[in-house]
Amino acid sequence: MSAPEPGKKAARSTETGDHSTCAQQLRDGMDGIDVTVSAAVPLIVGPYTTEPFACPHGTLFWIEPTSEQVAKWRAEEAG
């Protein structure tokens, strides 16, 4: 049994990846939909507010369409 070397970090998991890219990956996953991804609880729960999404690192992200995206949907609905 040997003590871990000082300054040597555990091997980085390739499954979970880097947390700094989590928000971007969520945005990329919303194919064609313009969204904002925030780790902050929404101040106002709107019609498009959904349940938070937990990334592999345990951080909750709220994904909401941008106001531009909502305006586009409304324009499409109006015909």
Ligand SMILES: [Zn+2]
């Ligand atoms: Zn993460």
